[in-house]
Amino acid sequence: xxxxxxxxxxxxxxxxxxxxxxxxxxxxxxxxxxxxxxxxxxxxxxxxxxxxxxxxxxxxxxxxxxxxxxxxxxxxxxxxxxxxxxxxxxxxxxxxxxxxxxxxxxxxxxxxxxxxxxxxxxxxxxxxxxxxxxxxxxxxxxxxxxxxxxxxxxxxxxxxxxxxxxxxxxxxxxxxxxxxxxxxxxxxxxxxxxxxxxxxxxxxxxxxxxxxxxxxxxxxxxxxxxxxxxxxxxxxxxxxxxxxxxxxxxxxxxxxxxxxxxxxxxxxxxxxxxxxxxxxxxxxxxxxxxxxxxxxxxxxxxxxxxxxxxxxxxxxxxxxxxxxxxxxxxxxxxxxxxxxxxxxxxxxxxxxxxxxxxxxxxxxxxxxxxxxxxxxxxxxxxxxxxxxxxxxxxxxxxxxxxxxxxxxxxxxxxxxxxxxxxxxxxxxxxxxxxxxxxxx
Amino acid sequence: xxxxxxxxxxxxxxxxxxxxxxxxxxxxxxxxxxxxxxxxxxxxxxxxxxxxxxxxxxxxxxxxxxxxxxxxxxxxxxxxxxxxxxxxxxxxxxxxxxxxxxxxxxxxxxxxxxxxxxxxxxxxxxxxxxxxxxxxxxxxxxxxxxxxxxxxxxxxxxxxxxxxxxxxxxxxxxxxxxxxxxxxxxxxxxxxxxxxxxxxxxxxxxxxxxxxxxxxxxxxxxxxxxxxxxxxxxxxxxxxxxxxxxxxxxxxxxxxxxxxxxxxxxxxxxxxxxxxxxxxxxxxxxxxxxxxxxxxxxxxxxxxxxxxxxxxxxxxxxxxxxxxxxxxxxxxxxxxxxxxxxxxxxxxxxxxxxxxxxxxxxxxxxxxxxxxxxxxxxxxxxxxxxxxxxxxxxxxxxxxxxxxxxxxxxxxxxxxxxxxxxxxxxxxxxxxxxxxxxxxxxxxxxxxxxxxxxxxxxxxxxxxxxxxxxxxxxxxxx
Numbered sequence: 001x002x003x004x005x006x007x008x009x010x011x012x013x014x015x016x017x018x019x020x021x022x023x024x025x026x027x028x029x030x031x032x033x034x035x036x037x038x039x040x041x042x043x044x045x046x047x048x049x050x051x052x053x054x055x056x057x058x059x060x061x062x063x064x065x066x067x068x069x070x071x072x073x074x075x076x077x078x079x080x081x082x083x084x085x086x087x088x089x090x091x092x093x094x095x096x097x098x099x100x101x102x103x104x105x106x107x108x109x110x111x112x113x114x115x116x117x118x119x120x121x122x123x124x125x126x127x128x129x130x131x132x133x134x135x136x137x138x139x140x141x142x143x144x145x146x147x148x149x150x151x152x153x154x155x156x157x158x159x160x161x162x163x164x165x166x167x168x169x170x171x172x173x174x175x176x177x178x179x180x181x182x183x184x185x186x187x188x189x190x191x192x193x194x195x196x197x198x199x200x201x202x203x204x205x206x207x208x209x210x211x212x213x214x215x216x217x218x219x220x221x222x223x224x225x226x227x228x229x230x231x232x233x234x235x236x237x238x239x240x241x242x243x244x245x246x247x248x249x250x251x252x253x254x255x256x257x258x259x260x261x262x263x264x265x266x267x268x269x270x271x272x273x274x275x276x277x278x279x280x281x282x283x284x285x286x287x288x289x290x291x292x293x294x295x296x297x298x299x300x301x302x303x304x305x306x307x308x309x310x311x312x313x314x315x316x317x318x319x320x321x322x323x324x325x326x327x328x329x330x331x332x333x334x335x336x337x338x339x340x341x342x343x344x345x346x347x348x349x350x351x352x353x354x355x356x357x358x359x360x361x362x363x364x365x366x367x368x369x370x371x372x373x374x375x376x377x378x379x380x381x382x383x384x385x386x387x388x389x390x391x392x393x394x395x396x397x398x399x400x401x402x403x404x405x406x407x408x409x410x411x412x413x414x415x416x417x418x419x420x421x422x423x424x425x426x427x428x429x430x431x432x433x434x435x436x437x438x439x440x
Numbered sequence: 441x442x443x444x445x446x447x448x449x450x451x452x453x454x455x456x457x458x459x460x461x462x463x464x465x466x467x468x469x470x471x472x473x474x475x476x477x478x479x480x481x482x483x484x485x486x487x488x489x490x491x492x493x494x495x496x497x498x499x500x501x502x503x504x505x506x507x508x509x510x511x512x513x514x515x516x517x518x519x520x521x522x523x524x525x526x527x528x529x530x531x532x533x534x535x536x537x538x539x540x541x542x543x544x545x546x547x548x549x550x551x552x553x554x555x556x557x558x559x560x561x562x563x564x565x566x567x568x569x570x571x572x573x574x575x576x577x578x579x580x581x582x583x584x585x586x587x588x589x590x591x592x593x594x595x596x597x598x599x600x601x602x603x604x605x606x607x608x609x610x611x612x613x614x615x616x617x618x619x620x621x622x623x624x625x626x627x628x629x630x631x632x633x634x635x636x637x638x639x640x641x642x643x644x645x646x647x648x649x650x651x652x653x654x655x656x657x658x659x660x661x662x663x664x665x666x667x668x669x670x671x672x673x674x675x676x677x678x679x680x681x682x683x684x685x686x687x688x689x690x691x692x693x694x695x696x697x698x699x700x701x702x703x704x705x706x707x708x709x710x711x712x713x714x715x716x717x718x719x720x721x722x723x724x725x726x727x728x729x730x731x732x733x734x735x736x737x738x739x740x741x742x743x744x745x746x747x748x749x750x751x752x753x754x755x756x757x758x759x760x761x762x763x764x765x766x767x768x769x770x771x772x773x774x775x776x777x778x779x780x781x782x783x784x785x786x787x788x789x790x791x792x793x794x795x796x797x798x799x800x801x802x803x804x805x806x807x808x809x810x811x812x813x814x815x816x817x818x819x820x821x822x823x824x825x826x827x828x829x830x831x832x833x834x835x836x837x838x839x840x841x842x843x844x845x846x847x848x849x850x851x852x853x854x855x856x857x858x859x860x861x862x863x864x865x866x867x868x869x870x871x872x873x874x875x876x877x878x879x880x881x882x883x884x885x886x887x888x889x890x891x892x893x894x895x896x897x898x899x900x901x902x903x904x905x906x907x908x909x910x911x912x913x914x915x916x917x918x
Contacts, residue, residue, distance in 0.1 A: 013569060013570055013573045013633075015569055015570070016569070016571070016727070021731075060516075060517045063520070064516055067508050067516060074508040075508035075509055076506075079500060080496045083492065084489070084492040084495075084496075086715060087495070088712070089714075089715040090559075090708075090714040125738070125742075126523075126737075128737050129558075129737075136448070136595050137445055137447070138444060138445060138448075140445045140447070141574075143445075157734075162569050162595070162738075200443075232442065267442040279520065280520045281521060281523040282521055282523045282742070282743030282744070283520060283744055284523075284740050284743075294444060295444065298444065298448045298453070304558075304559075305562045305565050305595075305738070306562060306738055309715065309717050309741065309742035309745040310717075311715070315508060315744065
């Protein structure tokens with residue numbers, strides 16, 4: 001139903017009829033192909049394999065085991081005496097025990113190198129809501145946020161759709177592994193100014209989606225220095241922090257602030273979620289951690305529109321308060337993701353495909369530029385269609401992530417079984433073999 | 441200092457309203473039967489706490505509805521992964537069925553028109569984003585729920601224009617008032633995009649009759665504006681007359697462009713589950729369904745909760761008995777509460793729904809002003825130690841009305857509250873402004889007998905639909 005392009009008889013809002021919801025992007029078109037013909041190990045072996053969805057399915061056995069062993073605690077007790085209190089709890093401060101558990105969990109992920117105050121944690125229904133909410137608080141309609149490319153396509157909707165705020169890209173390229181540079185920051189700022197846009201902040205995703213790599217300490221320092229100099233905000237989306245393959249490689253902006261004695265920290269806000277690290281996207285668990293009291297208060301009030309179900313807060317408070325469980329989970333999850341990453345990198349290498357060196361996330365950033373007929377966005381989309389329709393893999397084209405260089409693709413590896421990943425790698429291998437034999 | 445947005449620094453959050461002041465008094469000294477027997481009793485929170493035993497019984501019989509139980513854990517992974525903004529089909533089917541049952545199966549709801557949101561709070565904001573641009577306006581009949589000032593305006597930057605309703609005709613929404621509000625908006629250069637009605641009404645506890653609903657439908661069609669029907673209290677209609685939903689009216693012999701009709705629903709009031717954040721937008725307009733569904737990404741219902749609710753509301757026996765039992769308990773509580781108040785000369789608007797009464801304390805005001813209302817309210821909070829909500833916070837045009845919630849406490853607390861009210865009225869009966877020669881206030885001695893068939897209301901507050909015998913006079917028994 002292409003309703004978005006029709007003017008309905010009775011008016012809807014401009015927001016409603018705009019296309020800023022972003023669903024016409026190829027990022028989502030591939031999903032359609034998958035929905036129509038999904039791969040299944042037993043019943044549909046020729047179907048499309050979904051590699052465009054950044055889900056973490058490698059650690060569910062740990063979660064299920066916890067639930068089996070702690071059934072009473074995580075539900076409402078025998079006879080459900082706890083049901084009433086839980087069902088009535090709608091305080092936008094959120095369950096104290098849950099905020100405490102989240103703070104502890106975030107500390108553990110950072111190896112204790114940063115401390116988090118539970119009273120600075122604001123709860124939202126997913127990071128999607130958190131990013132939008134922060135944008136409402138930090139910027140006025142028509143203002144701009146600077147975001148390094150390539151970036152998660154959902155940000156186009158989350159930061160812009162209902163807020164009326166604009167995104168100005170900070171261009172990054174493969175010459176230095178897509179790292180943000182001071183020059184790129186300045187260029188983006190000047191670009192915004194030349195368009196008469198007031199820049200209100202920078203939003204970084206660390207570890208990066210789609211790059212699958214953490215941001216280096218020196219780069220974080222440079223970004224912090226830049227936002228301080230311009231007197232603007234810094235939002236650090238750290239939803240993949242627990243999915244770094246080794247604990248020591250992730251450096252949070254919180255650690256940088258700690259090293260600076262929290263000077264100038266009132267401009268920094270961290271977004272977190274359990275959708276990726278814990279693999280619970282359905283539960284809608286997002287948080288905003290701000291070092292700015294006013295932002296915390298305002299965000300808390302705004303969270304009324306998007307609170308986390310108290311039923312879910314209760315379950316996760318129990319789970320994440322269990323230090324033994326969380327320590328083991330974090331360690332095992334990292335290990336499982338690393339193994340998966342190594343498996344896909346090896347398989348791609350055998351097929352003659354290079355990827356950006358990654359150390360985090362649920363995906364790798366694959367370089368198919370040598371395969372492009374022409375080094376353009378159209379060339380990239382043409383290749384993407386071949387991969388979708390002939391190889392039957394749904395992967396995400398770099399252009400949908402606003403990558404300035406054509407030929408890069410994000411490939412998810414944690415949302416399937418190892419067997420399915422093997423099948424995907426075989427198909428890629430076959431494609432490359434076919435291409436090679438065509439050339440000779 | 442690094443700046444925040446205008447939305448963030450303004451007062452659009454609405455928390456400076458007196459609606460919330462009483463809550464602060466409650467929070468610093470909340471009533472507890474043994475630990476704080478002199479604490480403030482919370483009567484400003486419209487919660488439905490009368491049926492939790494029902495849920496508990498059902499949960500014990502259906503452990504598989506919880507993902508945490510040994511029986512339910514096998515569904516954990518697929519549920520935890522489910523983030524599709526269409527929502528679980530079982531959830532939508534179950535909610536659609538529930539909504540139909542609440543309306544006596546007189547209408548059917550299409551599960552594919554059900555869109556999730558972060559509670560009714562999220563639903564209202566989301567619908568506003570879909571229907572109106574910044575600077576445009578919705579008409580809202582007064583008195584109305586204070587939260588609308590935030591939910592419909594804060595981040596959307598849409599304006600609200602009140603449709604004035606008065607006690608002289610029991611706060612009916614008249615065509616005249618609607619037209620006047622529309623003209624007022626035009627005069628202020630505001631483009632009206634819609635009319636929001638809450639039916640059953642918060643704070644009145646009354647339902648809209650068929651004539652009013654038809655008049656409203658004809659009005660919005662004539663002006664080609666949207667109609668948003670907030671029906672979150674639909675299952676709390678505990679006595680005749682029967683609830684008529686906007687969904688029923690449009691099926692009747694009436695000219696209506698269905699693209700204008702949208703319903704906001706939630707399980708927070710009807711089922712007493714505010715913590716679970718189950719908000720619903722039901723629109724007859726395909727474009728709105730499509731847009732709202734995309735927007736629901738910002739406030740989806742937790743799949744864990746969708747799973748629980750789907751199980752619960754798919755159980756026809758449970759649903760049917762819940763609806764009946766809930767009404768019965770609300771009826772009893774309402775009847776006892778209003779009767780007890782009438783015994784001490786306090787009347788309220790005749791109502792048959794909701795979790796509160798609209799109490800008439802006009803005769804206790806020192807003067808007919810909102811300042812006097814605030815003064816009286818301070819007395820009620822500080823001396824009587826009850827947090828009730830002053831009518832002015834609901835934008836009521838007449839001072840002296842208070843919303844008093846009765847379903848968010850147990851029987852014992854109700855007794856304590858009534859005792860405090862009785863004490864206060866006894867102390868103050870000499871201070872009351874005489875309204876009629878027939879009120880022998882100086883020799884007022886109040887009977888504390890519980891003859892529950894004696895049902896007296898204050899003069900002028902008779903609903904034309906009241907089935908109960910009422911006396912037009914306050915009659916004191918010596």
